[in-house]
Amino acid sequence: MIKEKIKVEVIGLELPIFKGNENVNIAELISQYPIEDGDIIVIAETLISKLEGNVIDKDKIIPSKEAIELAKKTGKDPKVVQVILDEAKEIVKVGKNFIITETKHGFVCANSGVDESNVSNGIKTLPKNPDESAEKIRKDIEKLTGKKVGVIISDSVGRPFRKGSVGIAIGVSGIIALWDRKGEKDLFGRALKTTEVAIADELASMANVVMGEADEGIPVVIIRGAKVPLGDGKGKDLIRPKEEDVFR
Amino acid sequence: MIKEKIKVEVIGLELPIFKGNENVNIAELISQYPIEDGDIIVIAETLISKLEGNVIDKDKIIPSKEAIELAKKTGKDPKVVQVILDEAKEIVKVGKNFIITETKHGFVCANSGVDESNVSNGIKTLPKNPDESAEKIRKDIEKLTGKKVGVIISDSVGRPFRKGSVGIAIGVSGIIALWDRKGEKDLFGRALKTTEVAIADELASMANVVMGEADEGIPVVIIRGAKVPLGDGKGKDLIRPKEEDVFR
Ligand SMILES: Nc1nc2c(ncn2[C@@H]2O[C@H](COP(=O)(O)OP(=O)(O)O)[C@@H](O)[C@H]2O)c(=O)[nH]1
Ligand SMILES: Nc1nc2c(ncn2[C@@H]2O[C@H](COP(=O)(O)OP(=O)(O)O)[C@@H](O)[C@H]2O)c(=O)[nH]1
Ligand SMILES: [Mn+2]
Ligand SMILES: [Mn+2]
Ligand SMILES: [Mn+2]
Ligand SMILES: [Mn+2]
Numbered sequence: 001m002i003k004e005k006i007k008v009e010v011i012g013l014e015l016p017i018f019k020g021n022e023n024v025n026i027a028e029l030i031s032q033y034p035i036e037d038g039d040i041i042v043i044a045e046t047l048i049s050k051l052e053g054n055v056i057d058k059d060k061i062i063p064s065k066e067a068i069e070l071a072k073k074t075g076k077d078p079k080v081v082q083v084i085l086d087e088a089k090e091i092v093k094v095g096k097n098f099i100i101t102e103t104k105h106g107f108v109c110a111n112s113g114v115d116e117s118n119v120s121n122g123i124k125t126l127p128k129n130p131d132e133s134a135e136k137i138r139k140d141i142e143k144l145t146g147k148k149v150g151v152i153i154s155d156s157v158g159r160p161f162r163k164g165s166v167g168i169a170i171g172v173s174g175i176i177a178l179w180d181r182k183g184e185k186d187l188f189g190r191a192l193k194t195t196e197v198a199i200a201d202e203l204a205s206m207a208n209v210v211m212g213e214a215d216e217g218i219p220v221v222i223i224r225g226a227k228v229p230l231g232d233g234k235g236k237d238l239i240r241p242k243e244e245d246v247f248r
Numbered sequence: 249m250i251k252e253k254i255k256v257e258v259i260g261l262e263l264p265i266f267k268g269n270e271n272v273n274i275a276e277l278i279s280q281y282p283i284e285d286g287d288i289i290v291i292a293e294t295l296i297s298k299l300e301g302n303v304i305d306k307d308k309i310i311p312s313k314e315a316i317e318l319a320k321k322t323g324k325d326p327k328v329v330q331v332i333l334d335e336a337k338e339i340v341k342v343g344k345n346f347i348i349t350e351t352k353h354g355f356v357c358a359n360s361g362v363d364e365s366n367v368s369n370g371i372k373t374l375p376k377n378p379d380e381s382a383e384k385i386r387k388d389i390e391k392l393t394g395k396k397v398g399v400i401i402s403d404s405v406g407r408p409f410r411k412g413s414v415g416i417a418i419g420v421s422g423i424i425a426l427w428d429r430k431g432e433k434d435l436f437g438r439a440l441k442t443t444e445v446a447i448a449d450e451l452a453s454m455a456n457v458v459m460g461e462a463d464e465g466i467p468v469v470i471i472r473g474a475k476v477p478l479g480d481g482k483g484k485d486l487i488r489p490k491e492e493d494v495f496r
Contacts, residue, residue, distance in 0.1 A: 002281040005466055006260040008458055014253040017435050033250040063281050094493050100494075108409040117434040118443070156445070160495035161356040161409050163488045164426045164446025166453065168410065178412045184462045186365040187265050192255050194366070195461050197404070197411025205414065206455035210256055213443050214432040218253055240411045246341050246348075247408035247495050 008225040012210040012218035017122040020050040027140030030220060035141065040223040042207035043137070045170060046118050047219035048127045048153055056083055056120040074099055080114065083123050087112035092248065105130065107170060107237045108248075109157045115212075127153060130171025131234045138173040148230065152173035154204035156213060160247060167208025169200035170235045176200075177233030181213040198238055199228055256473040260458040260466035267368040268298040275388030280466060283389065288398040288471040290455035293418055294366050295467035296375045296401055303370040304331055322347055323386055328362065331371050335360035340496065353378065354487045354496075355418060357405045365461075375401060376490070378419025379482045381388060386421040396478065398423035402452035404461060415456025417448035418483045422446075425481030447476055 012040055026048070030041060033107065051054070063071065063078035067085055071078035075097050089100035092108055101112045103126060113126040127133050130153045138151040153171030158164070169177060177200040183191050206223035242248050261281055266272065274296070278289060297303070311319065312328035319326035323345050336349035340356055346375055349360045351374060361374040375381050378401045386399040401419030406412070417425060425448040431439050455469035490496050 002277065003262045004259050004281075005262040006458055008258040008260075009254050010256040010258060010454070012254040012256075014251045029250065034250075086456075095494055098425075113408060117443075118436070120436050153459055157311055160493060161488055162416070162446060162449065162486050164444045164449065164486060166414075166446050166450050181461055187463045188366070190365065192462055195365075196409060196412045197461055198414050199457070201410065201412065201414050202453040202457050205450040206258070206457055209447070209450050209454055209476075210254055213429055213445060215435045217435060221396065223457075227460075228457075237397050238410050238412060240409055245408060 004111055006225070008223065008229070010206055010210050011222040011224065012209070013220045013222065015217070015220060017217060018047065018050050020055045021053055022051065024051055025140070026051060027137045027144060031141050031144035032193075033222065035145045035147050035149060035185055036224060037147045037220070037225070038149070039245050040145065040152065040226060040228065041141065042152045042204060042221045043222065044192035044219040045113075045127055045130065045153050045155045045212055046115070048130070048133055049065065049124050050119065052127055052133070054125045054127065055119055056125070057122050058148065062122075070094065070099065071133060073192075080111075080116075083114050083125060084112045085116060087125050102242070105170070113155060119129060126155070127171065131173065131236060134173035148174070150228065150230070152204055152207070153235070154207055155212075156208060167201070167204035167211070169204040169248055172200045172233045172235045172237070174230060175233055176229045176231035177235060177237040179229070200233060200235070201238060203228065254470065254473070254475070258454055258458050259470040259472065261468045261470065263465070263468060265465060266298050268303045269301055270299065272299060273388070274299060275385045275392060277390035279389050281394045281470065282396060283395050283459070283470070284472060284474070285395045286472070288400065288423060288474060288476065289389065289436065290400045290402050290452060290469045292459055293361075293375050293378065293401050293403045294363070294372065296378070296381055297334055297372050298367065300375055300381070302315065302373045302375065303367055304373070305370050318342065318347065324471055328359075328364075331362050331373060332360045335362060335373050342455070346463055353418070354484065361403060365418075374403070375419065378462065379421065379484060382419035382421035382483070398451055398476065398478070400455070401483070402455055402459075404456060413461075415449070415452035415459070417452040417486060420448045420481045420483045420485070422478060423481055424477045424479035425485040427477070427484060448481060448483070449486060451476065486488040
């Protein structure tokens with residue numbers, strides 16, 4: 001008989017649907033759930049961003065000449081392109097139907113992370129400072145519950161070489177984000193050579209399986225029982241600087 | 249009070265340590281665990297590869313001139329470089345201390361996926377045909393248990409733009425691998441535009457959180473309760489063809 005060695009639970013919470021601008025404290029809401037020590041709480045950036053009020057009314061956007069040009073080239077809505085440009089530090093790659101940028105935060109992703117889905121009306125940008133938001137929410141939850149937790153703010157992104165989107169961690173607090181395991185022993189006592197694990201990204205993908213991308217209505221997921229070291233990891237730890245990236 | 253909407257379990261199994269060449273039927277071993285309908289069974293490629301006998305004795309490798317050149321350039325062991333070259337269809341990028349290739353299977357990854365960790369002695373290559381192995385194991389488990397399951401063979405890989413490694417699916421059977429959700433409705437009834445989800449990669453990352461990378465000794469993880477459609481997805485579905493990849 002084969003036995004279990006470890007069991008991790010991934011719990012999707014039932015929450016109201018928000019349009020944005022609601023006066024809601026997300027930490028208070030989450031703290032109503034019986035949080036335990038070591039829980040890792042993953043929150044979809046869409047929820048954070050709506051509550052931050054990062055939803056732009058389309059009627060108020062006047063696309064620049066550059067946005068209109070780029071809209072023609074990509075077949076996108078000029079107003080959406082304007083927001084993408086406003087959110088970008090650099091344009092990384094442009095093609096038919098896509099604009100890949102480096103955002104103001106340093107994330108390389110399609111459309112500067114700008115999205116219209118799961119927003120009632122308008123164009124939604126990414127949270128302004130995901131690491132700060134993660135930290136604030138973590139501290140509030142810890143105060144309200146008396147438990148030590150980790151918080152991750154997640155997004156769904158595409159990537160080179162492979163098709164489809166996966167969950168990544170854009171904001172992190174309370175746990176390690178990039179886990180350096182070099183020097184640890186393998187099963188045969190040999191030291192691992194180059195093993196840096198993007199554990200916060202893996203946790204975000206783990207949560208994303210439960211969140212989904214459509215009308216599941218699950219913007220918050222609790223990961224319980226994962227053996228991830230506490231620490232002061234940041235979403236920024238996972239960004240590969242341009243100078244070190246052979247694919248930029 | 250906030251309620252749970254869904255709970256997924258991620259269960260790491262207790263298994264023996266294999267050196268390779270053991271005469272073990274992995275499907276029989278896994279089937280000793282009480283498998284349920286809809287379980288997704290994620291297996292580390294390291295385990296599959298060891299049982300396939302894909303471990304090369306270093307003493308038997310004679311590096312070619314090309315391997316010796318590339319070893320100098322990268323600071324790698326010429327014998328390891330020879331195996332990396334043997335496993336590669338194309339060299340994608342070379343630098344100080346790294347060789348990124350497209351493997352014979354079509355995966356773009358560091359060192360053709362060749363690795364020396366968690367192997368007792370020698371250099372381990374990737375499974376020869378991960379989709380076929382996943383299918384064979386799935387069919388055997390279904391026969392032995394009478395349950396419908398999904399099987400994923402996972403590996404840990406690095407990626408552009410972001411630091412650290414994450415779990416991906418190199419072999420898939422019994423479930424969808426690339427989940428096309430275009431046209432499905434969001435929370436406000438609007439159709440999703442471009443949402444293709446690499447669900448098998450997210451499941452592999454989910455499992456990888458439990459597997460770890462060192463001496464955890466957890467090469468098999470059961471994911472129970474995830475709402476992933478059954479289907480005939482393949483690991484190959486997740487490979488972005490070179491012609492469609494703007495970063496190659
Ligand atoms: N209950 C609830 N769920 C939401 C809300 N906004 C988004 N979601 C859910 O959060 C999950 C992730 O949504 P998605 O649009 O993929 O967000 P992203 O990955 O952060 O860009 C999905 O299950 C959505 O249905 C909300 O206001 N309330
Ligand atoms: N019990 C057991 N665990 C193994 C064996 N080989 C690898 N593992 C474990 O499988 C997990 C993944 O190992 P890793 O080297 O990262 O494999 P990869 O991701 O497939 O390249 C870790 O928990 C290892 O300790 C084995 O023969 N027996
Ligand atoms: Mn998003
Ligand atoms: Mn998403
Ligand atoms: Mn491997
Ligand atoms: Mn691994």
